[in-house]
Each structure stands twice: as C-alpha cells, then as structure tokens.
Amino acid sequence: MIDRLFETITARKAVDPASSYSAKLLAxxxxxxxxxxxxxxxxxxxxxTAGDTKALVGESADLLYHLCLLWVDAGITPAMVADELxxxxxxxxxxxxxxxxx
Amino acid sequence: MIDRLFETITARKAVDPASSYSAKLLAxxxxxxxxxxxxxxxxxxxxxTAGDTKALVGESADLLYHLCLLWVDAGITPAMVADELxxxxxxxxxxxxxxxxx
Amino acid sequence: MIDRLFETITARKAVDPASSYSAKLLAxxxxxxxxxxxxxxxxxxxxxTAGDTKALVGESADLLYHLCLLWVDAGITPAMVADELxxxxxxxxxxxxxxxxx
Amino acid sequence: MIDRLFETITARKAVDPASSYSAKLLAxxxxxxxxxxxxxxxxxxxxxTAGDTKALVGESADLLYHLCLLWVDAGITPAMVADELxxxxxxxxxxxxxxxxx
Numbered sequence: 001m002i003d004r005l006f007e008t009i010t011a012r013k014a015v016d017p018a019s020s021y022s023a024k025l026l027a028x029x030x031x032x033x034x035x036x037x038x039x040x041x042x043x044x045x046x047x048x049t050a051g052d053t054k055a056l057v058g059e060s061a062d063l064l065y066h067l068c069l070l071w072v073d074a075g076i077t078p079a080m081v082a083d084e085l086x087x088x089x090x091x092x093x094x095x096x097x098x099x100x101x102x
Numbered sequence: 103m104i105d106r107l108f109e110t111i112t113a114r115k116a117v118d119p120a121s122s123y124s125a126k127l128l129a130x131x132x133x134x135x136x137x138x139x140x141x142x143x144x145x146x147x148x149x150x151t152a153g154d155t156k157a158l159v160g161e162s163a164d165l166l167y168h169l170c171l172l173w174v175d176a177g178i179t180p181a182m183v184a185d186e187l188x189x190x191x192x193x194x195x196x197x198x199x200x201x202x203x204x
Numbered sequence: 205m206i207d208r209l210f211e212t213i214t215a216r217k218a219v220d221p222a223s224s225y226s227a228k229l230l231a232x233x234x235x236x237x238x239x240x241x242x243x244x245x246x247x248x249x250x251x252x253t254a255g256d257t258k259a260l261v262g263e264s265a266d267l268l269y270h271l272c273l274l275w276v277d278a279g280i281t282p283a284m285v286a287d288e289l290x291x292x293x294x295x296x297x298x299x300x301x302x303x304x305x306x
Numbered sequence: 307m308i309d310r311l312f313e314t315i316t317a318r319k320a321v322d323p324a325s326s327y328s329a330k331l332l333a334x335x336x337x338x339x340x341x342x343x344x345x346x347x348x349x350x351x352x353x354x355t356a357g358d359t360k361a362l363v364g365e366s367a368d369l370l371y372h373l374c375l376l377w378v379d380a381g382i383t384p385a386m387v388a389d390e391l392x393x394x395x396x397x398x399x400x401x402x403x404x405x406x407x408x
Binding site: 137 | 337340341344345348349351352356
C-alpha cells in the first residue's frame with residue numbers, strides 16, 4: 001500500500017495547492033510536513049494507549065500518508081526504505097542465530 | 103514492504119523474548135510499544151528538519167517497524183489500514199473533482 | 205511563572221467554555237489536553253532544531269500552558285512537581301559527590 | 307521552581323560532562339536535547355492518558371528539566387518565557403472581556 005500511496009502523492013505534487021491537500025502541504029515545506037507527521041504520531045499513541053482499535057487504524061493511515069509526503073519532499077523512494085528494512089532484517093536474523101548458539 | 107514487515111513481526115511473536123527484540127517489545131505491552139513509536143516519530147521529525155536524508159531513511163524504517171509492532175499487538179492487519187487509505191483516496195478524489203467544477 | 209499560570213487556569217476552570225480556551229479544553233477532557241501537549245512539544249522540537257529562538261520562546265509558553273492544563277485536569281499541583289524536582293536534585297547532587305570521590 | 311531549575315542547570319554547564327547529566331546533554335548539542343524533550347513529552351502523554359497521576363508528576367518533572375536544558379542551550383531565560391505568557395494572558399483577558407460583551 002505504501003507504493004500506491006507514494007505514487008498518488010507524487011502525482012498530486014504538480015496539482016494546484018488550492019485543490020489538493022497533498023499539494024498544499026508540499027508547498028508549505030519540510031518543517032510543516034514534519035510537524036503534521038509528529039502530530040499524527042501523537043494521535044496514534046493516544047489511540048493505542050486508549051485501546052481504541054478503530055481510531056488506531058485511522059491514525060495509522062494518517063501517519064503513513066504524512067510519512068510518504070515527507071519522502072516525496074525529501075526525495076526518498078519507498079525502495080530506499082525497503083532496502084534499509086531488508087538490511088536490518090538480515091542483521092537481526094544473524095543476531096538471532098548467534099544468540100541461539102550461546 | 104509493509105506486508106513483509108508485518109509477517110516477519112507476526113512470526114517473531116511466538117519466539118523467546120530473550121532472542122528477539124520484537125518478541126521482547128510485544129511482551130512489554132501496548133504502552134511501551136506506543137512510547138517507542140512516539141520516540142521514532144520524534145527522531146524522524148528531527149532528521150527531516152535537519153535535512154539529513156540518510157538519517158530520515160533510517161528513522162522511517164524504525165517508524166514503520168514500530169507501527170507494525172503496534173498493529174500486531176492491537177490485532178490490526180495491513181489490509182485494514184489499506185482499506186482505510188483507499189476509502190480516503192476515493193473521498194479525496196471526489197473532493198478534488200468537486201473543487202475543479204467550482 | 206508556573207504558579208501564576210496554574211492559578212489563572214484553575215480560575216478559568218469554572219468559566220463558560222464558550223468564552224475561555226482553558227475552560228473549553230478542560231471540558232474536552234484528558235485525551236484532548238494530552239494531544240495538545242504532544243503537539244506543542246513537537247512544535248518546540250522543530251523550533252529548537254531550526255534554531256528559531258523567538259519561535260522557541262513562544263512554543264515554550266504554549267508547552268507550559270498545556271502542561272498546567274493537564275495538571276489542573278489530573279489534580280496535580282505545582283508543589284507536587286517541585287517536590288519531585290527537589291528529590292531528583294538531591295539524588296543527583298549525591299551522585300555527583302560520589303563521582304568526584306572516585 | 308522553573309527559576310531554581312534553570313539556575314541549577316546553568317551552574318552545571320561548566321562542569322565535567324562525565325560527572326553531570328546536564329553537562330553531558332549540553333555537550334551533545336541542540337538536536338539531542340530536543341530529542342529528549344520530545345521523548346519526555348511522549349511519556350507525559352502516555353502517563354496522562356493512562357490516568358497514572360504519580361507517573362505524570364515524574365514525567366512533568368522530566369519535561370520541565372529538559373525544557374530548561376533547551377533554554378540554557380538556546381540562550382533563552384525564564385524571564386523571556388514569563389513575558390510571553392504575560393503577553394498572552396493580557397490578550398486572552400481582552401478576548402474574554404470582548405466575548406462577555408457580545
């Protein structure tokens with residue numbers, strides 16, 4: 001779903017900021033997008049600790065959306081983050097194998 | 103990449119907390135996982151506003167990882183979040199169409 | 205300044221929520237006040253990392269204000285927090301003395 | 307209590323980072339102090355939404371401490387923030403007076 005989200009936001013980049021929330025936020029710049037990401041994370045934390053699963057689904061969607069906005073703004077692709085996750089999983093697999101041998 | 107991450111964490115759920123960071127955090131419970139999600143969001147915000155792209159890729163990976171941990175803990179599947187994103191995209195498309203007609 | 209802020213908010217508690225932001229937020233409850241505190245912290249972090257001192261003064265004022273709102277809501281007094289700070293300072297002084305003897 | 311906290315941290319500024327947490331954090335710089343402030347805010351949010359008053363007192367102390375550290379680092383004095391709070395209170399008092407006349 002991240003790829004689709006990323007493509008949708010990339011396509012909105014060129015749209016009139018008056019007709020697209022994505023275009024508007026991208027026009028407001030890095031600090032504003034970062035602020036929104038931080039706010040959505042706070043809302044996800046509150047939904048999670050309150051045990052409100054339906055709200056956590058919604059806040060997760062908001063968080064992923066603003067994270068992808070930040071990637072578009074910073075020139076980061078989903079593939080770059082996927083590579084980093086694969087690198088960590090490989091390292092973590094090795095660490096787990098080592099700990100089983102102890 | 104979210105699906106793969108989610109599957110990896112789900113598989114770790116049953117593992118000994120002493121040999122897996124995922125299993126350890128899941129054993130510590132909802133509030134602790136939420137706290138970690140919040141902390142990773144703060145680090146992503148700082149990397150983004152500092153203009154440190156390499157750090158932002160790493161913090162994005164950390165953020166997605168802890169978000170998936172929270173989903174596993176809360177019984178949320180990636181499909182539930184994907185549905186919510188699709189619902190919003192449909193609504194946002196309608197809103198954009200309406201604003202173009204104005 | 206914390207004492208004064210705390211007294212002002214306590215006085216507003218009984219006021220009509222339509223005419224006071226403090227009364228309105230207290231009426232919205234714990235999770236909403238917590239959310240606002242988190243948002244102000246994010247804005248303080250961004251002002252700080254951006255090196256914007258004037259903005260950091262404003263965000264610090266916002267952060268202290270929402271922290272006091274949370275205390276009023278939770279039945280916490282400034283004296284309770286001052287006691288906790290004094291307790292920590294005493295402990296930290298002892299730790300520093302010990303480290304100088306090493 | 308803010309004045310006392312600010313003076314204590316200012317005094318620690320010149321101390322060996324190996325023997326003082328304040329000196330160590332000030333040596334690590336702006337982004338690291340901001341990160342700690344953000345983390346303490348997250349912990350305060352979680353304590354507040356969980357209804358854990360004792361933990362919220364502790365997290366409030368941590369939050370104020372790291373906020374003062376940030377002020378010391380940024381050259382902000384408590385008086386600057388107190389002035390901003392007084393300015394806002396004056397404005398808010400006028401707004402309240404105006405709304406009562408409506």
